[in-house]
Amino acid sequence: xxxxxxxxxxxxxxxxxxxxxxxxxxxxxxxxxxxxxxxxxxxxxxxxxxxxxxxxxxxxxxxxxxxxxxxxxxxxxxxxxxxxxxxxxxxxxxxxxxxxxxxxxxxxxxxxxxxxxxxxxxxxxxxxxxxxxxxxxxxxxxxxxxxxxxxxxxxxxxxxxxxxxxxxxxxxxxxxxxxxxxxxxxxxxxxxxxxxxxxxxxxxxxxxxxxxxxxxxxxxxxxxxxxxxxxxxxxxxxxxxxxxxxxxxxxxxxxxxxxxxxxxxxxxxxxxxxxxxxxxxxxxxxxxxxxxxxxx
Amino acid sequence: xxxxxxxxxxxxxxxxxxxxxxxxxxxxxxxxxxxxxxxxxxxxxxxxxxxxxxxxxxxxxxxxxxxxxxxxxxxxxxxxxxxxxxxxxxxxxxxxxxxxxxxxxxxxxxxxxxxxxxxxxxxxxxxxxxxxxxxxxxxxxxxxxxxxxxxxxxxxxxxxxxxxxxxxxxxxxxxxxxxxxxxxxxxxxxxxxxxxxxxxxxxxxxxxxxxxxxxxxxxxxxxxxxxxxxxxxxxxxxxxxxxxxxxxxxxxxxxxxxxxxxxxxxxxxxxxxxxxxxxxxxxxxxxxxxxxxxxxxxxxxxxxxxxxxxxxxxxxxxxxxxxxxxxxxxxxxxxxxxxxxxxxxxxxxxxxxxxxxxxxxxxxxxxxxxxxxxxxxxxxxxxxxxxxxxxxxxxxxxxxxxxxxxxxxxxxxxxxxx
Numbered sequence: 001x002x003x004x005x006x007x008x009x010x011x012x013x014x015x016x017x018x019x020x021x022x023x024x025x026x027x028x029x030x031x032x033x034x035x036x037x038x039x040x041x042x043x044x045x046x047x048x049x050x051x052x053x054x055x056x057x058x059x060x061x062x063x064x065x066x067x068x069x070x071x072x073x074x075x076x077x078x079x080x081x082x083x084x085x086x087x088x089x090x091x092x093x094x095x096x097x098x099x100x101x102x103x104x105x106x107x108x109x110x111x112x113x114x115x116x117x118x119x120x121x122x123x124x125x126x127x128x129x130x131x132x133x134x135x136x137x138x139x140x141x142x143x144x145x146x147x148x149x150x151x152x153x154x155x156x157x158x159x160x161x162x163x164x165x166x167x168x169x170x171x172x173x174x175x176x177x178x179x180x181x182x183x184x185x186x187x188x189x190x191x192x193x194x195x196x197x198x199x200x201x202x203x204x205x206x207x208x209x210x211x212x213x214x215x216x217x218x219x220x221x222x223x224x225x226x227x228x229x230x231x232x233x234x235x236x237x238x239x240x241x242x243x244x245x246x247x248x249x250x251x252x253x254x255x256x257x258x259x260x261x262x263x264x265x266x267x268x269x270x271x272x273x274x275x276x277x278x279x280x281x282x283x284x285x286x287x288x289x290x291x292x293x294x295x296x
Numbered sequence: 297x298x299x300x301x302x303x304x305x306x307x308x309x310x311x312x313x314x315x316x317x318x319x320x321x322x323x324x325x326x327x328x329x330x331x332x333x334x335x336x337x338x339x340x341x342x343x344x345x346x347x348x349x350x351x352x353x354x355x356x357x358x359x360x361x362x363x364x365x366x367x368x369x370x371x372x373x374x375x376x377x378x379x380x381x382x383x384x385x386x387x388x389x390x391x392x393x394x395x396x397x398x399x400x401x402x403x404x405x406x407x408x409x410x411x412x413x414x415x416x417x418x419x420x421x422x423x424x425x426x427x428x429x430x431x432x433x434x435x436x437x438x439x440x441x442x443x444x445x446x447x448x449x450x451x452x453x454x455x456x457x458x459x460x461x462x463x464x465x466x467x468x469x470x471x472x473x474x475x476x477x478x479x480x481x482x483x484x485x486x487x488x489x490x491x492x493x494x495x496x497x498x499x500x501x502x503x504x505x506x507x508x509x510x511x512x513x514x515x516x517x518x519x520x521x522x523x524x525x526x527x528x529x530x531x532x533x534x535x536x537x538x539x540x541x542x543x544x545x546x547x548x549x550x551x552x553x554x555x556x557x558x559x560x561x562x563x564x565x566x567x568x569x570x571x572x573x574x575x576x577x578x579x580x581x582x583x584x585x586x587x588x589x590x591x592x593x594x595x596x597x598x599x600x601x602x603x604x605x606x607x608x609x610x611x612x613x614x615x616x617x618x619x620x621x622x623x624x625x626x627x628x629x630x631x632x633x634x635x636x637x638x639x640x641x642x643x644x645x646x647x648x649x650x651x652x653x654x655x656x657x658x659x660x661x662x663x664x665x666x667x668x669x670x671x672x673x674x675x676x677x678x679x680x681x682x683x684x685x686x687x688x689x690x691x692x693x694x695x696x697x698x699x700x701x702x703x704x705x706x707x708x709x710x711x712x713x714x
Binding site: 129130131132133151153154155156159237239240241242243244245246247248257260261262263 | 370373394398477485486487488489490538539540541674675678681682683685686688689690
């Protein structure tokens with residue numbers, strides 16, 4: 001029998017991790033490094049990287065008014081998603097945590113928006129938002145909430161808010177599930193103790209519920225922010241393609257346009273790298289918050 | 297042991313030789329991915345062409361792959377640039393200029409010369425595929441623009457087919473019926489999709505005698521272009537066109553007789569014949585009734601990518617398409633103009649009188665791509681769409697939009713000439 005150590009048990013975890021690391025290296029790290037390398041080159045197409053241009057593509061991106069517009073749209077879209085998912089997710093979780101007849105069915109129904117494919121959801125919402133034939137205008141007109149039809153996807157900033165609404169509708173079940181899991185870890189005794197101390201519902205929520213779901217909240221915040229900032233594409237592309245007049249053109253849509261429509265892979269790669277850096281900054285904030293020692 | 301080895305070789309060697317022989321005599325397979333394999337009339341024509349090529353050249357097999365149009369352009373671009381090139385590429389007007397500029401296409405001159413074709417043998421749109429005297433693509437079909445109208449709807453409203461801007465505008469007002477969800481005319485008024493917006497509003501802009509570019513210089517502030525933009529804004533704001541719908545939807549509305557007039561290409565007639573045969577007999581077409589009396593064409597090219605593995609076979613496919621029988625089938629099956637003029641039979645015109653307007657437009661119409669700067673079309677179209685959207689959706693007046701668009705296009709063109 002050899003002695004356990006570097007050649008024995010301590011090697012086992014690395015052996016198990018190797019396939020995952022290899023897969024990540026091929027489908028994640030390699031494309032990421034190539035994209036960063038491409039962002040330092042200009043004029044290439046496909047396998048041809050182009051000529052080395054240093055930071056010229058970054059300078060070009062930062063000098064473009066379209067970049068700053070896209071950055072602003074991305075920030076608003078991400079914040080809207082974050083706030084909407086938090087409020088709807090937590091509100092629904094608090095409701096579904098209570099005991100009432102049909103709670104199981106209600107919990108299953110809440111998941112539906114999350115389960116609908118993005119393309120199908122975007123097409124359905126597209127028809128609901130339609131100016132002439134859309135059901136939203138019909139309902140609001142019937143209820144006398146509006147006197148003439150609203151351009152949900154043709155107005156600005158109406159289009160941005162409409163897209164944010166669809167995105168929140170798709171994402172809030174994730175928040176609900178996570179918050180529900182978090183709420184169930186809070187001991188009932190804490191609420192009991194708070195009530196004995198004279199705390200009302202609002203005080204209990206403030207001093208027991210919110211601290212109890214802090215860890216879940218931090219994870220959700222990070223996930224939603226990174227998703228909405230750096231990955232949201234399908235709904236926006238299908239419903240508005242970044243219009244009207246750039247009103248919903250996020251950094252991701254701009255990246256796609258530069259790389260695939262305008263044949264500027266270097267500019268697209270530079271934009272992608274900028275999105276990556278911003279997402280990394282969010283991740284660092286998350287890691288600091290997640291690993292901060294608990295205050296006693 | 298040697299006996300076993302020799303015994304094994306006795307059956308392995310003939311098998312290997314058979315395999316080598318089969319490979320040597322195997323057909324060359326042309327890979328031709330395009331969205332057109334999934335479109336009724338285009339697919340019918342392509343299958344006829346495929347059969348004809350394979351019958352004439354038993355050593356050639358055509359592998360037609362249907363790629364949905366939503367993913368097609370990105371996929372083709374990725375395949376061609378990454379080295380996994382198809383044998384035949386599908387390219388519209390601005391795309392072919394970009395591909396030529398990027399050095400992605402093979403000149404077709406050796407095969408065209410051998411078959412005896414010169415540039416003058418093709419419709420004017422073919423010149424878009426020419427760079428430094430070499431031809432990089434041939435027209436598969438040309439779709440000029442004219443005004444389709446529903447004769448029944450116009451007759452019921454007691455309106456004659458419009459012949460000028462005033463009668464066109466009056467017809468739009470008379471035919472608009474919110475209770476029936478009926479419109480006199482439809483064109484693009486949806487955010488995004490810069491390319492489609494440009495294609496769909498060009499009948500107005502070109503019809504007024506305007507254009508966004510002339511000889512490589514922005515011409516947005518010309519009186520004709522400005523008048524076209526003002527008219528477009530006016531019919532949008534008066535809700536005389538359906539708002540916010542995508543092209544597929546309002547085309548369907550035209551087919552279902554909810555839209556009375558639509559400026560489009562002859563391919564629309566195929567959609568009407570298939571989707572609403574009862575309407576087909578009332579389908580008529582005429583020259584665009586706008587002051588400039590001009591039209592434009594939208595061309596669909598076939599080209600061979602530089603890295604295509606089977607260029608010779610792909611060229612045989614394209615040369616077969618250029619022969620008289622297949623050129624006539626483009627007209628009869630797709631109901632579009634083929635690469636070569638003079639291929640429309642009188643009998644076809646008698647049965648499809650609406651085609652006359654398109655044939656006339658095709659013989660003179662220029663390409664819809666921005667003139668002189670076709671290679672930068674995607675960026676230019678995006679810039680144009682941004683400003684037109686400002687006009688439609690943000691209420692900016694047409695003159696201000698024209699001035700701002702002119703300034704941005706001038707800056708853009710100057711930046712490209714540095």
